[in-house]
Amino acid sequence: MSESSRRKPRVLSGVQPSGSLHIGNYLGALLQWRDLQDTYENFFCVVDLHALTVPENVKAAGLREKTLEVAALYLASGIDPARSTVFVQSEVAAHAELAWLLTCVSPLGWLQRMTQFKTKSDVASTVGAGLLTYPALMAADILLYEADQVPVGADQKQHIELARDVAARFNDMFGPTFKLPNPMIPPTGARVMGLDNPEQKMSKSISAPGHAIGLLDPPNVVKKAIMRAVTDTGSELVWAEASPGVKNLISIFAAITGESADAVAARYEGRGYGYLKKDLVDAVEGALLPLRARYTELRADPTYLNEVLDAGAERARSVAEPVLARAKAAAGLGRGR
Ligand code: AQP
Numbered sequence: 001m002s003e004s005s006r007r008k009p010r011v012l013s014g015v016q017p018s019g020s021l022h023i024g025n026y027l028g029a030l031l032q033w034r035d036l037q038d039t040y041e042n043f044f045c046v047v048d049l050h051a052l053t054v055p056e057n058v059k060a061a062g063l064r065e066k067t068l069e070v071a072a073l074y075l076a077s078g079i080d081p082a083r084s085t086v087f088v089q090s091e092v093a094a095h096a097e098l099a100w101l102l103t104c105v106s107p108l109g110w111l112q113r114m115t116q117f118k119t120k121s122d123v124a125s126t127v128g129a130g131l132l133t134y135p136a137l138m139a140a141d142i143l144l145y146e147a148d149q150v151p152v153g154a155d156q157k158q159h160i161e162l163a164r165d166v167a168a169r170f171n172d173m174f175g176p177t178f179k180l181p182n183p184m185i186p187p188t189g190a191r192v193m194g195l196d197n198p199e200q201k202m203s204k205s206i207s208a209p210g211h212a213i214g215l216l217d218p219p220n221v222v223k224k225a226i227m228r229a230v231t232d233t234g235s236e237l238v239w240a241e242a243s244p245g246v247k248n249l250i251s252i253f254a255a256i257t258g259e260s261a262d263a264v265a266a267r268y269e270g271r272g273y274g275y276l277k278k279d280l281v282d283a284v285e286g287a288l289l290p291l292r293a294r295y296t297e298l299r300a301d302p303t304y305l306n307e308v309l310d311a312g313a314e315r316a317r318s319v320a321e322p323v324l325a326r327a328k329a330a331a332g333l334g335r336g337r
Contacts, residue, residue, distance in 0.1 A: 009148035011040040011184070013139060014047035014089065014195075017066035018057045019071050020202030020213035023284065024192035027255040028153025032186045034078035036151060041315060042084035043145045046070045049137060051100075053130040054120060057205050068299075071309055073215060076295040082273075087312030089141065094320040098140035099133070105170050106136045115158060120205075139163035143327075144320035146179040155201055156191040157183045173331040180181055188255040195229035198244035213252075213284060216292060223281045231273045240267040248274070254299055256283050266320050 013033060015025055033044055049065050051058050058066075062332055063066055085277055089095050111117065111132050121127045132138075142150055150160050161184035165320050166179035192202045196210045206212070210225045217225070232243035242250070242265070250268075253276075254261045268276045328334060 008041045008303070010043070010145060011036055011149045011151055012043040012045070012142050012147040013143045013151050014045040014050075015072045016047050016050045016069055016204075017061070017063060018051040018054065019061055019066070019207070020212075020214045020216060021070060022192075022202055022204055022214055023252060024153065024202035024212070026077065026215055026287075027188070027192055028155075028186065028250065029151065029189055030057060030074065030077040032151045032184070032253070033074075033084070037080060037083045040149070042079075043087075043147070043319075044074055044079055044084055045087050045089045045092075045141065045316070046074075047138075047141065049096060050134060053128060053134050054205065055126070055128065059201070068080055068302075068305065069216075072295050072298040073102065073241055073291075075298055075305075075308070076291050081308045081312065085312045085315045086308055087316045088309055091309070091313040092316045092320055093215050094144055094317070094324040095137065095140050095254055098324050098327060099137040101333075102136040102143075102170065102332055103133045104177075105173060106139075106166050110162060110165065111135060114162065116155070133145045135159045135162045136166065139166045139241070142181045143167055143178045144323050145316075146323065148179070149180050149184040151184040153192075154185050157185060167204055170327070174327075177327050177330045188251055188256070188261065192242065192252060192255075192302065193248040195225050195248070198230055198248045212230065215288060216295065219289075222284055222288065224286065226277050226281050229277065235272055237268045237273065249276060253280050253283055253328045256287050270282055275299050
């Protein structure tokens with residue numbers, strides 16, 4: 001299919017292999033990607049270059065192993081390589097190359113304003129410049145595929161807006177080159193909070209026990225995390241006055257079952273939190289059991305996983321390289337031969 005005659009709008013998204021994927025990544029990203037597959041032309045990458053922005057996390061996790069784990073989790077969540085291009089970001093060199101061009105047109109003030117930079121630079125013991133310029137790399141990821149939509153959790157909205165602004169700035173400076181993308185935020189599950197602290201986003205780089213529900217956690221660990229989740233000092237659910245911890249549990253429940261938060265809350269109104277938590281354990285387990293089983297099968301067949309990622313990288317290069325060439329030409333790089 002030629003680029004100009006493509007019929008379906010295109011989406012691109014990715015997850016960093018910077019730790020163990022959790023239910024926030026599943027509900028905010030993977031589930032949405034799975035459900036988009038027939039409506040869009042899909043590019044889903046494992047963004048390993050992004051994981052380098054906090055080198056401590058990478059050392060602890062073993063980057064290559066985590067990259068394979070994340071790729072297998074994409075497939076185990078229902079991403080179908082026959083309908084979606086699945087690839088590893090660093091295997092398509094155009095990402096790093098375009099990131100440099102975009103870094104050069106990204107005003108420092110724009111990058112310094114990003115909430116994720118501020119949060120992560122506060123907690124990391126050493127802060128590399130990559131943590132600051134991360135959104136320019138993310139803009140490159142998106143713009144190389146001329147993505148119409150970028151399905152992400154609410155935490156990433158600011159970065160998509162920055163990608164738009166950087167693309168517009170490049171277009172103003174060098175002439176029309178990039179298509180401007182839009183964020184696509186799911187109605188439920190867009191911002192899953194920590195079970196131990198509902199004021200903090202559930203995050204794979206937080207390793208405190210009971211913080212996250214890991215997609216590969218064994219059932220007893222999942223159960224313990226949910227049963228111990230912070231609620232409030234009351235003992236019964238009053239939805240109109242629900243605390244952030246209770247709202248978080250209801251919203252995870254709703255995102256998993258596809259119901260509205262109000263419908264889930266109505267079932268537990270006036271009842272003890274124990275009932276809600278017990279049923280939530282069952283609902284989460286209902287989603288994770290088949291996912292873990294498929295993941296185990298995929299990891300037992302490295303040849304298949306490698307074939308999927310090889311084919312994905314080849315397809316991704318065929319789309320990304322002409323866009324990179326156009327951007328380089330617009331900026332006057334090289335000799336034009
Ligand atoms: N808590 C969350 N609720 C809903 N969606 C979430 N996402 C992440 N956390 C939540 C979505 O998952 C995708 C992967 O994002 P990422 O790997 O690029 O990094 P992130 O957003 O910074 O996610 P984490 O899990 O918090 O990782 P670390 O700790 O490595 O930074 C994105 O679509 C994101 O919106």
